[in-house]
Amino acid sequence: MDDVTRPDTRYARGLRNLAAIDGEAGQRVIDALADIAPDFARLVIEFPFGDIYDRPGLDLRSREIATVAALAAMGNARPQLEVHLHAALNVGVSRAELIEILMQMAVYAGFPAALNALFAAKAVFSQRDAAGPDASGSDAALRDGVASGRAP
Amino acid sequence: MDDVTRPDTRYARGLRNLAAIDGEAGQRVIDALADIAPDFARLVIEFPFGDIYDRPGLDLRSREIATVAALAAMGNARPQLEVHLHAALNVGVSRAELIEILMQMAVYAGFPAALNALFAAKAVFSQRDAAGPDASGSDAALRDGVASGRAP
Amino acid sequence: MDDVTRPDTRYARGLRNLAAIDGEAGQRVIDALADIAPDFARLVIEFPFGDIYDRPGLDLRSREIATVAALAAMGNARPQLEVHLHAALNVGVSRAELIEILMQMAVYAGFPAALNALFAAKAVFSQRDAAGPDASGSDAALRDGVASGRAP
Amino acid sequence: MDDVTRPDTRYARGLRNLAAIDGEAGQRVIDALADIAPDFARLVIEFPFGDIYDRPGLDLRSREIATVAALAAMGNARPQLEVHLHAALNVGVSRAELIEILMQMAVYAGFPAALNALFAAKAVFSQRDAAGPDASGSDAALRDGVASGRAP
Amino acid sequence: MDDVTRPDTRYARGLRNLAAIDGEAGQRVIDALADIAPDFARLVIEFPFGDIYDRPGLDLRSREIATVAALAAMGNARPQLEVHLHAALNVGVSRAELIEILMQMAVYAGFPAALNALFAAKAVFSQRDAAGPDASGSDAALRDGVASGRAP
Amino acid sequence: MDDVTRPDTRYARGLRNLAAIDGEAGQRVIDALADIAPDFARLVIEFPFGDIYDRPGLDLRSREIATVAALAAMGNARPQLEVHLHAALNVGVSRAELIEILMQMAVYAGFPAALNALFAAKAVFSQRDAAGPDASGSDAALRDGVASGRAP
Incomplete structure (x- = not known):
């Protein structure tokens, strides 16, 4: 199991939150980035959805x-x-x-x-x-x- | 009782909402407008606070x-x-x-x-x-x- | 004659100003709001066109x-x-x-x-x-x- | 008489318009640029005031x-x-x-x-x-x- | 040779820079302005491309x-x-x-x-x-x- | 050695980049966040400076x-x-x-x-x-x- 898909990584948490919140619409944005800026697709999942939306305070x-x-x-x-x-x-x-x-x-x-x-x-x-x-x-x-x- | 202070007017409702929400800070803004744009002070009370914040849907x-x-x-x-x-x-x-x-x-x-x-x-x-x-x-x-x- | 169409209401004044200024283009915006936010259509007529554009100072x-x-x-x-x-x-x-x-x-x-x-x-x-x-x-x-x- | 101060240059026209429109406040901005970006001071006079505000259509x-x-x-x-x-x-x-x-x-x-x-x-x-x-x-x-x- | 096409004018320099930098895309913008605001087409060439992009400091x-x-x-x-x-x-x-x-x-x-x-x-x-x-x-x-x- | 200060973590890399790029000015921002939003101070170090400025492509x-x-x-x-x-x-x-x-x-x-x-x-x-x-x-x-x- 590599670092990116371990269930407790920022990426895995972000992917879960993205699916729960934005659903298909969010996934389509990620897919559209694949051929031009795959690293940014990863950062979108990790920072907004893995770091921010994952926080318990709101x-x-x-x-x-x-x-x-x-x-x-x-x-x-x-x-x-x-x-x-x-x-x-x-x-x-x-x-x-x-x-x-x-x-x-x-x-x-x-x-x-x-x-x-x-x-x-x-x-x-x-x-x-x-x-x-x-x-x-x-x-x-x-x-x-x-x-x-x-x-x- | 004139139109502006009747308890059911937009102005009266707005004034009530302004006091409940923004408190003293809101009133200070209204006061600061008095000598330059008193009509705008009235519109601030009537539209944002009398019309919008007064709506029951949120x-x-x-x-x-x-x-x-x-x-x-x-x-x-x-x-x-x-x-x-x-x-x-x-x-x-x-x-x-x-x-x-x-x-x-x-x-x-x-x-x-x-x-x-x-x-x-x-x-x-x-x-x-x-x-x-x-x-x-x-x-x-x-x-x-x-x-x-x-x-x- | 109800409150909304009385010639001296903000709504009636706004409707008159909207027709004189924006013409058909303005009415199309109002119509497009009808099924999703009819109250906002009313507020567009009342505040910008009934309150602001109706003022005599400019x-x-x-x-x-x-x-x-x-x-x-x-x-x-x-x-x-x-x-x-x-x-x-x-x-x-x-x-x-x-x-x-x-x-x-x-x-x-x-x-x-x-x-x-x-x-x-x-x-x-x-x-x-x-x-x-x-x-x-x-x-x-x-x-x-x-x-x-x-x-x- | 050099190019910059000839009465018919963009700079000369701009300087005249700046004085007529913005007065002292405009001159203070120009002065404040002198030690950091004197070329920009010249461009402010030439383009906005020499080219745009000088046009007769408005x-x-x-x-x-x-x-x-x-x-x-x-x-x-x-x-x-x-x-x-x-x-x-x-x-x-x-x-x-x-x-x-x-x-x-x-x-x-x-x-x-x-x-x-x-x-x-x-x-x-x-x-x-x-x-x-x-x-x-x-x-x-x-x-x-x-x-x-x-x-x- | 008139003032606009002399090789040392702001317009001529701007046209050269526009061609070198923006290529066809820039020229299309200029062409699209021709029937509505030809003076602005000229100013786009003169100020951004003749004045700014022509400067040697960057x-x-x-x-x-x-x-x-x-x-x-x-x-x-x-x-x-x-x-x-x-x-x-x-x-x-x-x-x-x-x-x-x-x-x-x-x-x-x-x-x-x-x-x-x-x-x-x-x-x-x-x-x-x-x-x-x-x-x-x-x-x-x-x-x-x-x-x-x-x-x- | 905990996760945050390990030299290969995003935080450690971000801290190094912050010091190299923004110097004291950057550190003052981080310090000013300490009593109100310490988690945001950490995110500022991790995302802009640990993720973005650390990338080799520019x-x-x-x-x-x-x-x-x-x-x-x-x-x-x-x-x-x-x-x-x-x-x-x-x-x-x-x-x-x-x-x-x-x-x-x-x-x-x-x-x-x-x-x-x-x-x-x-x-x-x-x-x-x-x-x-x-x-x-x-x-x-x-x-x-x-x-x-x-x-x-």
């Missing part, structure tokens, strides 16, 4: 609220905002709560940032609806299972 | 997590970040949780944004400590009373 | 110059920049003046921001030309009628 | 409205915002109009950007008031003389 | 490293980032070095900025590969010829 | 050019810009080259960003001059020793 629901708010306010990271709107739904933030968070960004980053983020949310919700009742039902299912603890 | 703890994350990530609003670090403590986010949120911003907005926000937090925590045991004790007291609902 | 021509400059300089709000390039033409800023404003942004926000904004203007001018002589003629027509006062 | 009042709006919205250029608040007053934008422009930025760049810009305006107005009745009276005097044309 | 390799890093960190100038990824390859920065620079931006501007820039690099590398062995071979060829001096 | 001179350009362009990280202006001098970038890099940022991020960065450089150069001939002489000394390789 629940994942709060972490995703913070991330969605930051990406919406920055206004120049649409692909990452979509990944984390999925992630927020995956860890138990409801669609209605996401809309509230994005509306609130109008106060801090202006109406254009809020509008563009709301249209990103509209696209994400449509993707999940198109994926069928199971997928969209899983918003609520996950909510019950995840909201109280950290990652599944 | 608890105040989540709202302040979103605001602190956004202001830290934007990196150009130090005075407002300090006001909302106070506000987050006022509505039940703990100091340790704030540190986690600001550390996480290194992932999305870079290490300088996270560092500068952490030093803003250091300044805010010192202010509260300097205000004596009652004030600093009130972090925890408020947490018990406020975290589950909206504003006191 | 003519609409100056307001649109300020908005176009800000959106070009921020560089992350292309859809809103296009809406307000239309709006500026609607309230009497000429195409040549818009080009000057966007060129000037190279000084404050850099050449990439200016270039991207100029290409947005190129797209907007083409849309208006494609809409036929009446629409493009209306740039000048509106200029005569609107520039001196506030909204028609 | 009046100086509109140019300063655009600049103040952009700097307020960007939110990370306080010294330059102060210089151009002075400049806007110098070319005929009134204090009340400046307040309107800055308030409007809350819509596009968020309330923190607007607040911080309003406090910059408060500082600039105080400086002008402290400089005595002549200096502050000159806001209006200049307005009458300058607003219709370009630079004095 | 080699072109270092200049392009600085530009690519800045555009990646700002995160809102994808077209210009692609032009300067080509330019960096043209003046002798290797693909592997560009990947390192973009990865490093995760530290200062966050992972989304680094990721989006890496995907821009992926697109640029593909364009050069699709242009055939000569074009992609020229990365290395140019490196040998250019890296030590300034522009060819 | 020389330190190029890394610091990229960092200084990015921080100047972002315009909201003055303390970090000062640290990395020191760092750039420490690894062999000359004062004259730094001025060129910062002037070039006027093209991409606007004149205010370039001006504010140039004034940061002025402050850094003064600090080094005030520290006496040895310290300021060490700019050149370090240049000879470091520029060709990676860290001393």
Whole structure:
């Protein structure tokens, strides 16, 4: 068993957290880096997901609220905002709560940032609806299972 | 009773929410606007605090997590970040949780944004400590009373 | 007659200003919000257009110059920049003046921001030309009628 | 007479425009560059003031409205915002109009950007008031003389 | 011979530098401005390429490293980032070095900025590969010829 | 010997790189985090300095050019810009080259960003001059020793 796949390494923890939080969307980003910057793919798994999201001091629901708010306010990271709107739904933030968070960004980053983020949310919700009742039902299912603890 | 102070107006609701959330720090901002842009002072109370923070769809703890994350990530609003670090403590986010949120911003907005926000937090925590045991004790007291609902 | 459509409410004033300034482009944004964040559609009408653009202290021509400059300089709000390039033409800023404003942004926000904004203007001018002589003629027509006062 | 001071060079035109628009505040920036980047001092005079502000297609009042709006919205250029608040007053934008422009930025760049810009305006107005009745009276005097044309 | 094409004018120098650095990609930007803002096309050639890139105090390799890093960190100038990824390859920065620079931006501007820039690099590398062995071979060829001096 | 101080760990490598690159300025940042976010101090050493700056694919001179350009362009990280202006001098970038890099940022991020960065450089150069001939002489000394390789 090598250093990278030992279950207690940063990489292994990061991979587990990435799967639990970002799901397929996160994995697609990692795959797209494979032929151009494989070391960066590893660092994405190790630092954000192995170091930061793995820390016990803040629940994942709060972490995703913070991330969605930051990406919406920055206004120049649409692909990452979509990944984390999925992630927020995956860890138990409801669609209605996401809309509230994005509306609130109008106060801090202006109406254009809020509008563009709301249209990103509209696209994400449509993707999940198109994926069928199971997928969209899983918003609520996950909510019950995840909201109280950290990652599944 | 005129339109502005009727308890059910946006202004009256906003003033109540401002007091509950931002406390003295918020009021100082409003006061500082009085001689240069009194209409803007009114709009700050009416729109962010009367319209947005008054909405029932998201608890105040989540709202302040979103605001602190956004202001830290934007990196150009130090005075407002300090006001909302106070506000987050006022509505039940703990100091340790704030540190986690600001550390996480290194992932999305870079290490300088996270560092500068952490030093803003250091300044805010010192202010509260300097205000004596009652004030600093009130972090925890408020947490018990406020975290589950909206504003006191 | 309910509260929202009474001619003297913020909503009614905002709707009137939105139609006069942003025209169809503004209405399309409002419509696109209907199924995901109808309350935000209402707030867009009430706060920017009912509260801010309705204020008497600054003519609409100056307001649109300020908005176009800000959106070009921020560089992350292309859809809103296009809406307000239309709006500026609607309230009497000429195409040549818009080009000057966007060129000037190279000084404050850099050449990439200016270039991207100029290409947005190129797209907007083409849309208006494609809409036929009446629409493009209306740039000048509106200029005569609107520039001196506030909204028609 | 050398190339730099010939009255028809970009440098000479820029120097004239800098004096007319930014006044002493602009000259102080140029002076402060002398010992570290004198070539940049020359480029500041030649490009923004010799090339851009010298163009006939847009009046100086509109140019300063655009600049103040952009700097307020960007939110990370306080010294330059102060210089151009002075400049806007110098070319005929009134204090009340400046307040309107800055308030409007809350819509596009968020309330923190607007607040911080309003406090910059408060500082600039105080400086002008402290400089005595002549200096502050000159806001209006200049307005009458300058607003219709370009630079004095 | 008129003022614009004399070999010693800023315009002529800028045109030479633009061709050497940005190649066809730069020329396409200039061409696209022709019908909307021809004066700005001239200023792009004169100021960035005639004034700045022409200065002897910094080699072109270092200049392009600085530009690519800045555009990646700002995160809102994808077209210009692609032009300067080509330019960096043209003046002798290797693909592997560009990947390192973009990865490093995760530290200062966050992972989304680094990721989006890496995907821009992926697109640029593909364009050069699709242009055939000569074009992609020229990365290395140019490196040998250019890296030590300034522009060819 | 525990995990953190083993000479081959990310932390040990990061600490070595931090000392070689940022010198005392970097250590002061780490110290200032000790009482509020000690884990973040560790992550700053491990990720930027242990993971990124330790990679062999790009020389330190190029890394610091990229960092200084990015921080100047972002315009909201003055303390970090000062640290990395020191760092750039420490690894062999000359004062004259730094001025060129910062002037070039006027093209991409606007004149205010370039001006504010140039004034940061002025402050850094003064600090080094005030520290006496040895310290300021060490700019050149370090240049000879470091520029060709990676860290001393």
